Amino acid sequence: MARRTTTPPPDDIEEHILDIDVSDEMRTSFLEYAYSVIYSRALPDARDGLKPVQRRILHTMNDMGLRPDRGHVKSARVVGEVMGRLHPHGDGAIYDALVRQAQSWSMRLPMIDGHGNFGSPDDPPAAMRYTECRMAPGALAMTASIDEDTVDFRPNYDSRETEPSVLPAAIPSLVVNGATGIAVGMATNCAPHNLGETVAALRHLISDPSADLEALMRFVPGPDLPTGGRIIGLDGIRDAYETGRGSFKMRATTRIETMGRRKGIVVTELPYGVGTEKVMTRIKDLVQAKKLLGIADIKDLTDREKGLHLVIEVKNGFHPEALLEQLFKLTPLEDSFSINAVALVDGQPRTLGLKEMLEVFLAHRFDVVRRRSAFRRGKAADRLHLVDGLLLALLDIDEVIQVIRTSDDSAAARDRLMTVFDLSEVQTQYILDMPLRRLTRFSRLELEKEQEDLRRTIEELDAILGDDARLRAVVSDELAEVAREHGTPRRTVLLESANLPATAAVPLEVADDPCWVLLSSTGLLARTRTAELAGASEADDAARVQHDVVVSAVRTTARDEVGVVTTAGRVLRLSVLDLPALPDTAADPHLAGGHPVAEFVALEGTERVLCLTSLRTDGPGLAIGTRDGVVKRVNPEVPNRDDWEVVRLGDGDEVVGAVELRTGEEELCFITSDAQLLRFPASGVRPQGRAGGGVAGIKLAPGARVVHFSAFDPDGPSGGAADPHAPVVVTIGGSSTALPGTETGTAKVTLFSEYPGKGRATGGVRCHRFLKGEDALLLAWAGPGPARASAASGSPVPLPPAQGRRDGSGTPLAQPVAGIGSPVLALQPGANGLRTTSDVEG
Template sequence: MARRSKGSVTKVDPSAFDRAGATVLDTPVTNEIEDSYLEYAYSVIHSRALPDARDGLKPVHRRILYSMHEQGYRPTHAYVKSSRVVGDCMGKYHPHGDLAIYDAMVRMAQDFSLNAPLVDGHGNFGSPDDGPAASRYTEARMSNEAMLLVGELGEETVDFRPNYDGSLEEPSVLPAAFPNLLVNGTSGIAVGMATNMIPHNLGEVVAAARWLINHPDASLDKLMEFVPGPDLPTGGMLLGLDEVRKAYETGRGVVRMRARAETGPLEGSRGRQAITVTELPYGVGPEKIIEKITDEVTKSKRLTGIADVKDLTDRENGTRLVIECKVGVNPQALLADLYRLTPLEQSFGINNLVLVDGQPQTLGLKALLEVFLKHRYEVVTRRTRYRKRKREERLHLVEGLLKALLDIDKVIRLIRNSDNAQAARDGLMKQFKLSEIQASYILDTPLRRLTKYDKIELESEQEKLTGEIAELAKILDDPAVLRKVVSTELAKVTKDLTWERRTALIDGDLKEVLAASKPAGPLEVADDPCQVLLSATGLVARTAAESEEASEARRRNGRARNDAVAAVVHTTARGQILVVTSKGRAFKTDVLPLPVLPEQVGTVSLSGGMAASELVPLDKGERVVTIAPMTDTTSPGLAVGTRQGVVKVCSPEWPVRSDEFEVITLKDGDEIVGATWLTDGSETLVFVSSDSSLLRYEAGLVRPQGLKGGGMAGIKLAGDAHTVFFAAVRTDDDEHGEPMVVTATGNTVKVTPFAEYPAKGRATGGVRTHRFLKGEHALRLAWIGSRPAGSTDTGSSVELPEVDTRRDGSGHPHPGPDVVGHLVERG
């Protein structure tokens, strides 16, 4: 009669089983549960979740590779369906479901998961954001790296054990010719414990292992000279090497991964700023970043400076995530917020928990290398024994054949006169003192292999085998030779498979590094006064907040380093300016996206400016002629002069809704050669023609026109002459001094006071300003203004000659080997 006792398994009347000879045990439920759970936990730890420290593989990965090796799916073999690999592995070695096997195989094929992929996949094996295609659609074979793990299996290098049903055998560990655990890393969750190992550079790890071979007492700091830190498949940056050292010492630590990003103008956006991410943290995909950014922008609203996010990642260019900034946003400050609020910066908790002799242990860098090297010593030793034994067995057979060849006729008669094979074998063993193996081999050898030529070959083989056996014996007898062999083989691995470091390492304490990398300044840039400058070579930039001291010093010194300033506009950091081109087009452009020049009192370098062609969309042959303010409504407007001698003062009534418009309607073949923003209309307009005529008259003689106006006659040109210079010049500026006229041909340059030229009426022919010498036919350049400066086409300064008071003088030779390319005002 069955009955249940409190706190125990159901107890059955023993008399019911006594007749069958059975025994019933009364076991407490708690003991039964504990025993069963411990068996389950042991199984998970040893057979599922934790890697072996020797080959760095979990059982499922090891069985996949062994199954592919047994089936011959090597790098030289054609790709086979992944479902075929999965089915073979599941049926023979790993009866835990096809999905688990396929997931493990997929990870071994992903170059963004492993530094050295062990499976060569063909098809969609997924991305950091998306899973792979089904196993029936993808194909696979072993990679070259995988062959280094299984290549020595046929030489008795490792122990084998029965598979799950005892019908086959599988290796308990793979020979592993390189430190796979450190190179590829791994992760797994067992019962009450977990492992999370970060990948490293193969060349660095092998270099450390080779040093440890010859210096077993090497310190951790010495090993870290070879392995300075992890190297992730996805690149990026790793912050805080102090924590890395802690992980290398104790086996546990937390490192900070950061995406690699650049800030700069957004391509095709007329100067708008953007953040371009080219490398992501390990295990993070672009879609995850975009999703988090969207949540922060739309829900929590902690990211307020983002206008748009685009994922331009492709196979050709790799990762490319473009985050467009709103106008007025400091991209560096926004990037700091992105690091703080999105997975562009993530932590990686290192936990080097592995199986060592079947026991879970947490190991540091040196201990992991020591376990691997101990495994390699054993593998090479067992391989050497196997190879030595095989050569000794072959040498034994060769020596037997050579004995038989010494008296081959007697051997043949003995065999022919024997009653059967056993009698022949016994006779050979007795008369020629051969072993049974040698005698059997002679009986099995065809007569065609017993010629004189074969004897020579056998003697050569005997000598070769003897030498190889001696070399193998040295490896077995001398530990130093063994270590040298292991070191040489590791060096060959790096020669074939090494790659450049992908992850940049940033040294120091993690908290200090994070604090130092956070850019100062608010997200929104203040609308402070500043200057926008256009250089003679077409570079545009802005200054920082314009202080009175810096502004005064610039006016006083007025010298530009490495470049000459062609136009200056006083505005604000969050304002707009007009960019005017030679085709009469004007573009509204934000000031904020322009590069900021270094704050230097009295001097300014435009070498870090933005090319005007990147700021506005220019046509072929079109160039930027000037920049102008947007908000100065007190000015008469923009004075422009054209190649065909047309002048126009364009009223500052810019369209509100259009960012691009025309400031003058040009005739066919005409273009703007100069443009100047008028301050109060008291300026003097000046034309200089190619035939050396200068015409000046008051700006008040030109009536302002609207945008559609085509202007009026500015200078009367003779023959095929054209305008080479136009500008509005002030003659009442005591601070900057008297204006100068600079003219240049291909050979000579002349500087003359502007006061030497009389004023005339609009649309007249002007007066001569430069007498041509023999071989000179036209002016190449001209310029009028205070403090003249010359520069080459590359922006280098050129000194001009002394002032010549002769209005129509012939000029002086060029001052130096460089041809003058630009004439502008200093400052």
């Protein structure tokens, strides 16, 4: 038991104490609260799909005249008007409902046109004193003909005014915009749908009231979410349409793009109700907890032009497809939506399937159109009655005036007019109230035309009221017009689970498979699979390398490291995973997306990258040649640093070539600017440590310099001109005074076997006879054939065929040559001994 006491009474009044049972009081109070929440706050009406606060906002804005063709007003003004007239709750609840109806990511068809900061999926809106609003075009369809006795009105909370119990609602808002709310002991959660699809289903149901769910789902295959995205699996949707309860999975819309040196996952649409901040926070938490690997960075590049644009950069060495699958599993990029379609039907909460929701809306529209037609017919009949009286009066206007003038008072005039002209009291009063000057301006023809129009209107309205088929046709036509005015294309893609791409079998990290690292003549780096190089025929190589040339190649593995040798005598460590991977159909990095070497290593001043080398310590090491004719064999050692020197250079000297030896028995080759070629065994050079300065390699004439240094495998092809892979020497002569890259020069290709070997530190033999105007070699190269040349732009430059004369003159070229290489990568020294199939079989 409990004791309830009232306010302490005065001393002269006896105290009144009422004893009540606590359980009865709690039961009564809770039921009253629950009833209020269910029927007056949380659940929408199945007819117009609106909660009371939403309905009151739209009705108030309609009364205020805030139509789409008029200016915005302060949101606080609307909130205050709603709270003062109709809604007995706080301004916060009213403003929250107003904001939601203005958010395009919350409502499939917004009802309010907001101006200002109405928030985002992650951020709240500005205060109502800072924002402005007016009705959206869709709101006009919701409130149209509300003043034509189409819906019932009821007293407001203080019985001083009236409010509509439901809006006329020409738009099926419960299906199109969905609803969400939590009541006492029940909740509702309806998914948004496409207006055009919903109207098509409604019109089909009008023409065939017995249509089953399968027929309706041909028009409404699934929800159409405001934020787009994808819905995965349709079984749960069918359950929801049939029973009112079901669930489905939503996925973000993504694509994989190449972003500089990395791959990236670009998110353009998120699941319904998910914001970018929520996704980014979750991803960062998973990365910090080491539960999600492979993400290099995440950026939100969303703006008004591109819309949602969330970029997730993937680390090199990870498959974007597999990482995306993990993101779907661990982050809100994939979310679920549970449908619980509870709404008020005849004042009672019910769980509705798709057909039931459509039927309730159609019954409401039939009632609205019927009541509107009856109202309009009554108005037309009243006007026709007045027009008939005016036409009778106009037949003898002079007598009408005479009767009025001779009457003692207005009552007598009214009685005499009714008697003389056989008019009703309403017609007579209308004539008496009308000023004489207005009566004389009426044209009989205009009144007869209006009379004819009114009779036709009454006939049409009678047909609607008297024929159910005609009524249904009117509702169907009006729905079609609503779809034409307010309908938009579908945003959400529906996917069966069986149609999803199979990415589960893709490993997250790139396997440590064999691969090649390539350096092109234009300074591009890339990696490619071994299978693209081993087993390639000469015809395949010739067809593959048609743009730019590969000047250095190293066989390694995807998760290994390689080094790049520079003109300053340094080796820079480089991770293979950082390099872009070429597609399976290309071995040319320029064509397939190689990236400049400067993006991967830091070069100093005029330092340039010459070649690639593996970081092996079990081979004979590097052979290096400098511009001043110095040669050095470097002991194979790899310090625990990112860069280190491999040769001590003299003042003004620089490295012109470096080759990773396979056996130490190769032949080394120098070519000088004055067209001298020297070849001698590498075994004649004693290996030195990294601090060594090398030994004399070739004896230079005054003013001459080394332009090329390379090495040849003695076990490689050494046949004559019949062997396509036989080593060749390419020399390009020209004027030493010409600006770099401006002179085309003359080119000569000769078999390497035409040049005899000599001892180290000698002068060599002539390899090119200069023509008139030529005094130096602009470029030289020696390596396995066939030789390929490219211009500075990467375009191919045809070379003449190999000729027998080692000291012959060159053939004029069509354009300057910037680089020379060979497509037969496996035969080049420094390629770690891998041979092509054609070489092995030969």
